[in-house]
Amino acid sequence: MAYTVLARRYRPMTFDEVVGQEPIARTLKSALSQNRVAHAYLFCGTRGVGKTTMARILARALNCEKGPTPDPCGKCDICQAIHRGDDIDVLEIDGASNTSVEDVRVLRDNAHYRPARARYKIYYIDEVHMLSRSAFNALLKTLEEPPEHVIFLFSTTEPERLPATILSRCQRFDFRAVATERIAEHLVSICKQEKVKAEPAAVTAIARQGRGSVRDALTLLDQVIAVGDGKVTLEAVRETVGAVGGDKVLAVIAACAEGQAGRALGLFGELLAGGVDLQALLDQFMRHVRDLLVVKTCGTEAEVLDAFGPDPKAMAEVVGKLSVPALVAALGYLTEARSRLRGVVDGRPIAELALVRTALLAEMEPLSDVLAHLEQLERSLAGSSGPGRAPPPSVAGRGGAVAAAAPARVAAPPPDEKKKNVAPAAPVRPAPTRAVPEAVAEPESEPQQAPEPEPVAESPQASSPPRKQRDPSEVLKDPLIQKTVKMFGGRVVSADE
Ligand SMILES: [Zn+2]
Numbered sequence: 001m002a003y004t005v006l007a008r009r010y011r012p013m014t015f016d017e018v019v020g021q022e023p024i025a026r027t028l029k030s031a032l033s034q035n036r037v038a039h040a041y042l043f044c045g046t047r048g049v050g051k052t053t054m055a056r057i058l059a060r061a062l063n064c065e066k067g068p069t070p071d072p073c074g075k076c077d078i079c080q081a082i083h084r085g086d087d088i089d090v091l092e093i094d095g096a097s098n099t100s101v102e103d104v105r106v107l108r109d110n111a112h113y114r115p116a117r118a119r120y121k122i123y124y125i126d127e128v129h130m131l132s133r134s135a136f137n138a139l140l141k142t143l144e145e146p147p148e149h150v151i152f153l154f155s156t157t158e159p160e161r162l163p164a165t166i167l168s169r170c171q172r173f174d175f176r177a178v179a180t181e182r183i184a185e186h187l188v189s190i191c192k193q194e195k196v197k198a199e200p201a202a203v204t205a206i207a208r209q210g211r212g213s214v215r216d217a218l219t220l221l222d223q224v225i226a227v228g229d230g231k232v233t234l235e236a237v238r239e240t241v242g243a244v245g246g247d248k249v250l251a252v253i254a255a256c257a258e259g260q261a262g263r264a265l266g267l268f269g270e271l272l273a274g275g276v277d278l279q280a281l282l283d284q285f286m287r288h289v290r291d292l293l294v295v296k297t298c299g300t301e302a303e304v305l306d307a308f309g310p311d312p313k314a315m316a317e318v319v320g321k322l323s324v325p326a327l328v329a330a331l332g333y334l335t336e337a338r339s340r341l342r343g344v345v346d347g348r349p350i351a352e353l354a355l356v357r358t359a360l361l362a363e364m365e366p367l368s369d370v371l372a373h374l375e376q377l378e379r380s381l382a383g384s385s386g387p388g389r390a391p392p393p394s395v396a397g398r399g400g401a402v403a404a405a406a407p408a409r410v411a412a413p414p415p416d417e418k419k420k421n422v423a424p425a426a427p428v429r430p431a432p433t434r435a436v437p438e439a440v441a442e443p444e445s446e447p448q449q450a451p452e453p454e455p456v457a458e459s460p461q462a463s464s465p466p467r468k469q470r471d472p473s474e475v476l477k478d479p480l481i482q483k484t485v486k487m488f489g490g491r492v493v494s495a496d497e
Contacts, residue, residue: 007218010190012053013074013083015061019186019214020178021050027173028054029070032061037068038171039146042128042162043155045175048213051155054175055124056082058153059090063118078118089115095127095156101134108142111150120151128154129161136163143169177212180204186214187221191232196225198232205237242280244271249281249288250314256330256355257321259362264355278347282338282354289334293327295319326361333357377481470495 012018015025031037041058043051060072060082072079081087093107107123115121125131131139143152143166154170156162184207191198206224210217220240221232228236238245248271255264271281296319322330337354341347472492475481481492 005219006190006194006222007215010193010218011083012050012057013060013079014071015057018050018054018057020182021054021175024054024173024175025057028058028061032068032070035068037062037151039150040143040152040170041154042159042167042170042172043153043175044157044159044172045155046157046177046212048210048215049175049178050214051175052124052126054173055153055155056085056090059087059122059124062120062122062151063087063089063115068119087118089118089120090122090124093123093125095125095130099130099132099135101132101138104131104135104138108138111142112147114149119149121147121149122151122153124153124155126155127157128166129156129158133163136166140165140169178210178214179212180207180210183207183210183212183214183217187217190218190221194225196230196232199234202232202234202237205234206232209237209241242277243284244274244276244281246284246288247314249284250318252355253285253288253292253330253358254314254318254321256358257318257326257362259359261356261359264359265352268352268355272348278351279338279341282334282341282351286331286334286338289327289331291315292319292322293324293331296322296324296327322361325367326358329361330358 015029018025041055043054045051057072060067060074060079061070062068063078063082064072065076065078066073074080074083078087078089082090085092091107093103098104111121111123113121140163142150146152152170154166159167159172184203187203187207188198191203202224206217206220209220220237223240224232224236227240237243248267252264252267252271255261255267272278292315295315333354337347337350340350344350472495475492475495
């Protein structure tokens with residue numbers, strides 16, 4: 001006999017067997033027992049969450065030889081036929097392939113005929129949002145005044161695409177993505193019934209991979225059992241979904257966290273050499289960075305998503321090296337890279353760019369530190385202020401620009417600038433110690449925003465009384481000034497005593 005996939009073999013027969021949609025099952029059961037069944041239902045939710053299953057159970061409950069009942073027998077001819085999806089009075093229509101007005105007209109004309117053997121004639125239209133506008137209009141007439149014996153069940157993944165006139169005539173149920181733990185429980189019970197040995201970590205991995213869909217998880221379980229030679233192991237799951245070890249991905253992220261772009265690229269190259277799919281690999285990177293962000297911000301691993309997550313201890317270590325803004329930025333770079341991969345023949349450079357950008361974050365000063373330095377600088381300057389002093393807020397204004405673009409990095413000056421941190425032609429004009437910002441990383445900052453150095457052309461011995469000057473190289477010995485100069489890529493122009 002041909003093998004029937006698990007998802008079909010274990011398709012729930014009763015409301016009580018439905019996995020993860022208990023509130024909806026309860027409501028429908030109570031409507032049935034109170035004999036208050038509506039003539040049109042709309043089931044909304046993503047794929048694989050049980051919409052079709054629920055529709056078939058409801059159809060059985062309505063048409064079972066022992067019904068209408070909240071607990072269909074599942075044994076009579078009608079129950080069996082509906083379960084198989086070939087009952088004469090329950091018509092399953094795929095909205096995606098029967099979109100025309102003609103299709104709906106045929107349906108509408110047929111609706112007037114009484115059911116062949118059961119109580120109700122039930123129309124189940126899957127992906128109902130795919131119907132054309134004229135098809136909806138044709139349907140609307142029947143929906144407004146349906147014959148007594150007709151019940152409509154609609155399901156859709158995109159309820160927002162349905163006309164309001166249809167929505168307002170249906171009782172709507174929103175199916176939720178099923179919780180990972182709930183899917184895992186279901187998988188364990190199926191493995192027991194199938195007499196298949198399953199590692200708990202592997203079951204959790206499959207449940208997470210299902211991302212809320214029981215059907216997807218069961219399809220994966222089928223594949224894993226085949227790959228693992230009748231056993232469900234983490235290794236088999238990894239092999240089936242083409243994932244690499246979480247610790248290997250973490251090693252790349254750790255190298256980035258330490259600012260070692262070269263090492264990160266090397267490790268990344270090794271992963272690719274192993275033959276993994278670049279898109280799947282980037283997805284895994286995104287999940288790992290997202291998980292690190294969760295660990296960093298919530299301090300818990302409860303919500304960690306990735307099925308092949310690395311050792312929690314190793315994660316904690318890497319998390320310690322990355323700030324929240326850095327993780328957010330890294331996730332942004334990876335997401336951007338992932339979206340740009342579509343339609344690109346060789347996406348490797350795009351992925352590598354994201355890694356290098358992440359590694360550069362290691363040099364980033366946290367914004368709070370930058371502001372603290374500025375405040376400190378301002379305070380230390382407050383004491384030595386004199387007339388005509390260029391106000392430090394011109395520098396702080398830059399800080400504002402940095403703040404707006406957080407997380408940002410204030411660039412080091414170009415190499416030649418570094419060498420002449422102390423301007424040889426320091427003007428003699430009296431001015432307090434100040435750093436002249438010259439280069440800021442943000443490419444969008446316009447050069448004219450840079451505070452202009454005060455005009456130095458006029459004679460230093462002009463109106464203001466001469467003041468004692470300090471040797472700029474002396475001033476640079478102050479670690480605070482050093483840091484400021486480095487931060488803004490500036491140089492010390494002059495320094496007052
Ligand atoms: Zn029955």
